Amino acid sequence: MIGIVSYGGYIPKLRLQRMSIFASMGWFAPAVMAVAQGERSMCNWDEDSLTMAVAAARDCLAGMDKKKVDALYLCSTTLPFADRQNSGIVSTALNLNENVLTADFTASQKVATTGVATALDALKGGEKKSVLVVAADKRDAKTAYFYEMWFGDGAASLLLGTENVIAEFLGSYSISRDFVDHYRGSMSKYDYNWEERWVRDEGYSKIIPEVVNGLLKKCNLTPKDISKFVFPCFFKREHRGIAKTLGFSPEQVVDNMHEVCGETGAAHCLAMFISALEEANPGDKILVASFGQGSDALLFQVTDNIKKLPARMGIKGSLANRKEVDSHQKFLKFRDLIQTEMGIRAEAPTQTALTTLYRKRDFLLGFIGGECRKCGTRQIPMHDICVNPDCGSVYSQDPVEFADTSAIIKTFTADMLSVSVDPPNIYGMVQFETGGRILADFSDCELSDVNVGKKVKMAFRKRYYDKERGFHGYFWKAIPEAEA
Amino acid sequence: MATGIKDKVAIIGMGCTRFGERWDVGAEELMVEAFQECIEDAGIDKKDIQAAWLGTCMDEVNVGKSALPLSMSLRLDKIACTRVENFCASGTESLRGAVYAVASGAYDICLAMGVEKLKDTGYGGLPAGGSSSGSLNWLWLPALTAPGSFAQLASAYAAKYKVPDDDLKLALAHVSAKSHANGALNPKAHLRKAVTVEQILAAPIIAHPLGLFDCCGVSDGAACAIVTTPKIAKDLGKKDFVSIKALQLALSSGEEMGFNAWDGDHFLTTSKASTEAYKEAGVKDPRKEISMMEVHDCFSITEFVTMEDLHISPRGGALKDVMDGFYNLDGGVPCQVDGGLKCFGHPIGASGLRMIYEMYLQLHGRADKRQLKDPKLGLTHNLGGFPFMNVCSIAIVGKYGV
Structure with missing residues (x-):
């Protein structure tokens, strides 16, 4: 049997309250009030698509034999490197076998399903036995427009294989069509978006029904045979309307997580799909479709094995682990969308010796x-x-x-002098229970969250961005665990 | 069998500039300023100096590399000059080079110079290294600052000895208030204003739990010493001169950072170096025999835990001694007599020699308003680096033959 063996999810802990965007920019763009409900996930300043991908993949691999993974596909439109394989960084961070086939799937919002479909093809072909697909996105939008409200940050991961399958693959159907609802040139920071009404009427409302009908026909099924229908669409009314036109009842349609997360780019169809898997029962058929210059639709049927899957954060757990952010300025600063005075201290040299990085890659990336x-x-x-x-x-x-070893805080401080995007810079010594200790930056915390003896988990995070040379540096940081 | 350095080398002259934000001068002029006082004090001719050592740390924002800045600033004519760097122990390292050279018999008279020009960076605090702090370090060590790395002693100390945070913070305020009181008496000190414990407690936080007054001054300055053998000192007509009783250095092996034994609350190196120094100087009971100290109070917490590592306060006992005023000018072992790094200032490479300078003045009865009654032995201590990875130097000086 071919299908899904495990899943994992990661939504950053920080949740920007959408009303804070309106509060700061509503004077300029009053229309954004229409979508200012709830909150959107936002990366901490040290998170990006790579770090979220690693987090989701670690969640997915919990309890799995990762040395058996023989391919890793990373799907995203916001990868930090244009020429240095991003999936190779993820693979090193996860300490996968070096004989793994790695590939970056990018440049369309539909790439996550493309990655999954390609993985399933590889499994069917028999050359591969276990393929890890990770999707992550951290999309930037100019401030004071709908997209800043609609977007969220997040990652999702599926391990596909042939044994202990929790959801069997039943079929897929793809459409590739150069429908340019938005695009981002290779040197551009922001998307260029065409009129939403056209995207809604000619895009979502036509392509989604076409791909879903194509798959149902191919599998000889009707909407009534489907337990859950997953597709991303930030137009709330059309999200329901398209499903209804296709013959799905509102109960069959999986929520697009607008109020609690926002659309997590290329990862979103998988994030929504995982949220459906988390609620699914054996026998359920789940249909997932993506949207981006066409669409891929995939159909899975949940098996009894889903009950045996070890506990994990998933999407549900990630959404529950939240901290509200009321400052739109903080959101802009974390994404480097506003310039603040960083002081001369911040001008210290930031070159990365690639020779050193290579020699010490197991430590620096794989911990x-x-x-x-x-x-x-x-x-x-x-x-x-x-x-x-x-x-x-x-x-x-x-x-x-060392990444999964439990650890406690030995010493700490909160430093106001150290250059930081989010002062104070909190760091200290972390001690591993099975031996070993390290001086580490702490993240996702405030001073009141740290104390000597408190438990921490290690996370792969960004350390610095060398603007002069366009290099992103990563290492592991300690995240204080929430009080039980 | 090594016999130690005790009474093998005499200090016959010392000089020290006014420390502070010396916008008027660079490192070159600071060295000349200290040297003029020193050579006059020694009463010798510059040509009598056969070799010299230069201690300086942040050469990138300062004098640059090599000992040429010393030889050229002082116009030392084709003699041996060596630059030494060992973080905040650089000044004492410079003295160590000169002292060992004399003790070995290789030279008769040597100069030890320490200098640092820190106020040419354009911002407060010590310079940030970034990727020039080591190609591997940069890729993983937290973006530490000096206050941030030393502040961690406080969290660890409070946890280990179950001291309430507020009690520790108050004791640290007493440490700084004492140094301010001493610095106010010193015309060469960078900071010459007395402050109250209340002012200290109310200051903005720099690195939790350390506030502004828990941190020492970042200063420009130079200090130097001329050393020779006791015999030559006598031949030069010196009576009642100061000699080196002990010079010790201890560096971390990486144990603090990597091995799960140390609790992060004190300095393994200081504990070892002080024990060795007392042995070398023949000190049995430091709490009774040490008359005065200049320790490395880069931060109040550093001084606080160092009192235990010098085996003067018992483990867990620094708080009581500090609150009792044991380290005040009128206490059992006066500490930071000249104001310390806290108020005299901390031009890194100069600090070790500046500490010796105060001991030298005190032993000769030349410390003016700060003068202690009949001091016998003075101890100086530098701690370079970070609590988890550091260089500790200790010197003990006293009158020759006493």
């Missing part, structure tokens, strides 16, 4: 440390000579992963 064969002491970063003062063995360490 790999060492364990001494002689004394058993774990240490990160790994050194040629064991750190245990009573050992000191030379070349005695085996690599060991």
